[in-house]
Ligand SMILES: Nc1ncnc2c1ncn2[C@@H]1O[C@H](COP(=O)(O)OP(=O)(O)O)[C@@H](O)[C@H]1O
Ligand SMILES: Cc1ncc(C[n+]2csc(CCOP(=O)(O)OP(=O)(O)O)c2C)c(N)n1
Ligand SMILES: [Mg+2]
């Protein structure tokens with residue numbers, strides 16, 4: 207019989223998990239004491255937390271444990287990058303039923319470790335509890351390296367609006383999984399299972415003078431709406447600047463062939479969710495860092511428009 211976390215016990219599980227998390231230069235004391243000690247050379251620490259709940263954020267028949275580990279880390283590390291900070295450390299709350307195979311917890315940890323390595327961060331602690339609902343609650347810390355944080359409220363009229371990272375692929379991948387045709391467009395399904403946030407682009411944007419920034423987790427229009435509202439401005443997007451990638455167009459075609467009534471490629475880009483791309487505003491005339499694409503401008507007013515019209519595209523809301 208394969209091992210479960212119930213047979214391993216709490217401290218056996220903790221030993222199995224923490225053995226997988228090597229320290230980085232930022233980690234002065236890693237897992238094993240009452241708290242970890244993480245260097246904060248800047249003296250200011252960015253801190254953020256996001257949960258993943260089975261059935262709401264992932265399904266075990268759609269994503270491997272390793273995928274869930276990558277996603278749980280990426281979702282949090284993207285929020286650190288969106289402040290213009292460099293991710294340093296992750297704390298992982300893990301709630302699971304006792305009959306969960308031990309290998310699932312180990313593979314989850316491997317995904318967390320690997321995604322942290324991609325961002326230069328380390329897992330420095332966490333907690334394990336038993337629960338009927340499998341839940342991963344991650345807290346991430348980041349270093350601002352002496353630059354001010356890039357907040358949501360700094361966009362000014364006349365600024366450029368730019369994005370970097372994938373838009374729309376994850377939501378199309380989720381619809382492919384729902385339709386049972388994941389094999390039709392593996393790139394979209396991969397983007398859903400393991401989003402690949404452009405971590406380095408966050409600090410690069412901060413150094414280039416970005417005035418506001420957000421990671422795109424609930425859909426581009428909804429998340430730019432948070433910048434618009436916080437800054438007291440309008441965001442005017444240009445449709446021609448949002449060119450759907452081939453994989454997205456192909457996914458929509460496959461969904462249509464399967465009778466799955468997909469949204470348009472543009473609508474996936476505008477309201478997809480779980481992209482973990484970055485969207486930011488920059489003063490006009492800024493030489494944008496590599497990989498950023500201008501998609502619109504900041505104007506007087508409120509809300510987000512696409513070619514002058516307000517899109518009727520609901521972003522993700524957990525309670526609606
Ligand atoms: N339960 C909570 N207690 C305190 N602050 C919260 C809570 N839930 C969300 N927030 C805060 O509200 C803001 C928006 O949350 P959210 O939309 O989840 O951000 P994000 O999409 O970047 O993860 C964040 O600053 C977050 O820290
Ligand atoms: C089984 C399943 N159903 C639906 C979704 C889609 N989904 C779940 S949460 C979410 C939005 C982002 O998650 P959230 O918890 O709101 O993260 P935050 O915006 O706080 O970073 C989306 C699009 C999914 N990933 N898996
Ligand atoms: Mg959140």
Ligand SMILES: [Mg+2]
Pocket residue numbers: 256281282285423
């Ligand atoms: Mg988030």
Ligand SMILES: [Mg+2]
Pocket residue numbers: 284285288420421422423
């Ligand atoms: Mg965010």
